[in-house]
Amino acid sequence: MLPDKKIISTDFLVIGSGISGLTFALKTATKFKDAKITIVTKDEQSESNTKYAQGGIATVYNRTVDSFEQHINDTLVAGDGLCDEEVVKMVVGDAPDRLQELIDWGTQFDENENGDYDLGREGGHSQNRILHHTDITGAEVERALLAQVNALKNIDFLTHHYAIDLITEHQTKKRKTKRNGKISCYGAYVLDEKNAKVKTFVSKFTVLASGGNGQVYETTTNPVVATGDGIGIAYRAKAEISEMEFIQFHPTALYNPGEYPAFLISEAVRGFGARLRNYNGDFFMHKYDERQELASRDIVARAIDNELKKSGKPHVYLDCTNLDMDKFKEHFPNITEKCASLNIDVTKDYIPVVPASHYICGGVNVNKKAKTSIKKLYACGEVTRTGLHGGNRLASNSLLEGLVYAHNAFLNISKKYDNAKMPTDIPVWNDNGVIKNMEKILIAHDRNEVKTIMTNYVGIVRSNERIKRAEKKLRVLYEDNKRLYDHSELSVDLCELRNLITTAYLITQFSKKRTVNCGGFYSLDCISK
Incomplete structure (x- = not known):
């Protein structure tokens, strides 16, 4: 592995290519047409947690029956007293504008027979307010955003580029930490996997949008790229981290030993009316919460875990057999197809399910402007702890959070861009003393x-x-x-x-x-x- 001795300068360095990173890059490149925006992503362009989001995006759309107050309250209840209420109000209030931008960029959400958006409902929500694209909403969002991003000439999109570490005073050794103790981010060292080189990127501003860390558990709905890279590099750079103990386990991953990552049976299926049965075929959620199947994810996941421990069996069941199957197949075509591939006929067979690691509610601390504790380093999406989720994320609030905080990062950086200077005296990666025969x-x-x-x-x-x-x-x-x-x-x-x-x-x-x-x-x- 050879270091690339050439310093690569870019006005904006974006680490990650999910909804947050793409939204920030798109907005920035559109506003600052003479600026250079570089996106680095460790796999293909679309490979991110966003791509695998099934349920949708929560927003108060039908204000005849829904309200911002109800969405705020549902989020606070799910967060179990640990949400930042001002952050919740900001995100919920900003949701309609951010959703409209997605629509303007070409994202297609499902409509009902009246031509209105077909609003779904998931656990913890008091109203139908989830905009979705069948059961592959995240993939549709990625498609629309990538089409916009790839059409812009001032965005350099680098795939199979892995961010190793952020560059701060610690790496440079030539800079002294400011008297107030604040450190700054000057870019990142990035491994170009295909060319086997470590590149040195220096930037005026760096945005972490690298997703979560579901791969830390054996059973997870997260793709194999979700290895906590953003949290890891931020922690080593001495960024403030908090509330890492709050891991959300999705209650209903398809039980299919040998499949990795686990296939997600969207919470929207329970919102559609499906019910949980234990291994003996008995309903059980009424014993744990009055909301039964529509309780928040932490409650449902613990209920299933308890049923598994009592029975010693490997899974419980999700019963869809009494639902309107024509509408079910229309809403959940990929889930129906996946089950059929395993000889599970959802019209008459129960779906075997288990909880799986799904989302981390804590992470890199950011304020409402998406600023981290490190100067010139911003973060948005699952890599962050914003205060929106508290102890437990409300379903379909995650893509929304990514949109809002990418927008806020864009707004704040826009005010500073004209006076920002490119870092100098940054050393290239040092690769001395390594061995080549690693096992x-x-x-x-x-x-x-x-x-x-x-x-x-x-x-x-x-x-x-x-x-x-x-x-x-x-x-x-x-x-x-x-x-x-x-x-x-490396x-x-x-x-x-x-x-x-x-x-x-x-x-x-x-x-x-x-x-x-x-x-x-x-x-x-x-x-x-």
Whole structure:
């Protein structure tokens, strides 16, 4: 692996190509036509958590029956007392304008027979307010945004480029931290996987939009690229991180051993009327919450987990058999097709489901303007902790959050762009002293070990003893990975493992400090609200 000794200058460096990164890049490139915007993404252009979002985007559209107050209240209830109410009001109030922009950019949402948008409903929502595109809303959003972004000549879109670390005073060694303790971001070191080079990008502003870390668990709905890279590089750069203990487990991933990642059975299916049955075929949600199947995700996931522990069986069932099947197949064609491929006829067969890691509510701290604690570093999307989700994200609020915070980052940076200067005296990547014969089996083994530790000890239900065991085992993995990283040739696999261990450690440490059960955090040794 050779460092590229050429410094690459770009006005805006965007790390990630989901809804947040693409929205920011599109807005910025449109406004500043003479600026250079560079997007780096670790896989293909569309490969992101956004692509796999099924349900849709929540917004108050039909104000005859719905209201901002209701959407705000639903979000606060789901967040279990930990939301920032001012942030919730801002995001909910901004939703209609951000949705209209998506529509103007060509995103197509489903309509009903009257020509109005067909509004879905999911767990935790008091009204039908989810705009969707059948059961592949995220893929449709990605399609529309990519079409817009790829039409702009001042955006350089680099695939198979993996952000290794942010460049701050720590890397440069020539700059002194400001007296107020603030550090600045000057760009990032990026691995060009296809050409086997580490490139040095310097930028006036850097935007982290790299998604979540679902791959830290054995069963997840997240794609294989979701390895917590943004949180990892921000943590190493000394950005403020918080509320990492709040992991949202989606209650209904399709039980299909050997398939990875897990196929998601959208929450909208329960919103459509499907009901949960245990392995014996009995309904059970009435025992856990008066909202039954429409309770928030943390409640439903823990209910299923409890039923699995009581029965010792590998899954429960989702019953769709009494629904209007013509409309069901119209709304959920991909789910219907996927089940059929496994010889599950949704018209007469129950769908086997299990909870799966789905979303992290904590992450890199940002304010309402999407600013992190590091100067010139902004962040938006799942990589962040904004205060919107609190202890548990309300369904279909995530894509909305990404839109709003990408917009806010754009607005704030726009005010500063004219006076911003390109960083200088930035050193290229130092690759001295590495070996070339790294054993890939060590990385694969350690990656699986992280997943096993987190699933067994820091999953849906935790305890002090489980967390201590996880902490001890992760410390060993960290030391092993550090030796590999310091003395081996860089690869995406090695860097991903580094970030998986980092985020697993952070989840464990934040879990260790929490004393009250709320939202997506539940420990046998903590008190409940």
